[in-house]
Amino acid sequence: MTDEQLQQMVVEISQRDFQQPFLHQAYFNARLRTTGGRYQLESHNIDINPKMLTDFNEATLLGVIKHELCHYHLHLAHRGYRHRDTDFKRLLAQVGGSRYAPTPKQKTTQAYRYLYQCQRCGQRYYRKRRMDTTRYTCGRCRGPIRLV
Template identity: 50%
Template sequence: MDNLKLQKLVEDISITFFGKPFKHYALFNPRLRTTGGRYLLKSHNIELNYKYFEEHGMTELIAIIKHELCHYHLHIEGRGYQHKDYDFKALLKQVGGSRFCTPLKNVKTKRVTVLHLYECTNCKTLYKRKRKVDTTRYVCGKCGGKLNKAK
């Protein structure tokens, strides 16, 4: 499936289930990793993850499209389009969209380990950080002493 077929599919689903036209663009975004799709508030476009179509098939893709179209139509109408809003939940239930998409099997999650260790010169408190800390700017939270990179 390419972007032209996807556009046609989204327009058909919008007319069939919502009774309203979809006047913007729907396309596959290869950079999406963990989400099935997203609705862009500024441009009103919908981006979908092609991996969900490959792994779970057309039914999962249609459920994701319905979910994103709920965001789209409610936002255009000025009603509650967020996941927490009653309007969104009611419309999603009415059209039969999925609230959450099925997780992908082969998604690699990045696990960040502690890379930087700092020690206070006064009280010897250790601070574990994922990012570097500017030791000239920051001091110990307990005693106010100078921080040094621990060996």
């Protein structure tokens, strides 16, 4: 699905379920990691996580779009648009939007890249970043550390 198709889908959902036009931009944002979508208060645009479509089905995407449109329409109407507000909860239940987006599947990455070990006691240290072994010693026995 392209950004243009998403824009058209959001416009149709807004008109059909909210009986109000969507006058701003909706697009996919691959930088979203932990959330399904985002409504931007300043520009009134909507970002959608593309993983809501690739990792899940179209019904999940539809629920996320309705959720973000609830933020959009309530904010423009100067009513309670936050998750905790009664207006938001009521409108979300009325249109059948999803309250929570499912957590996107994360790529399995290695938790660490470097393994350091104390030369005296054998204590292991797992690190994502490289460290200068001349500046640090073992926290347990104060022995020298080396890269394994």
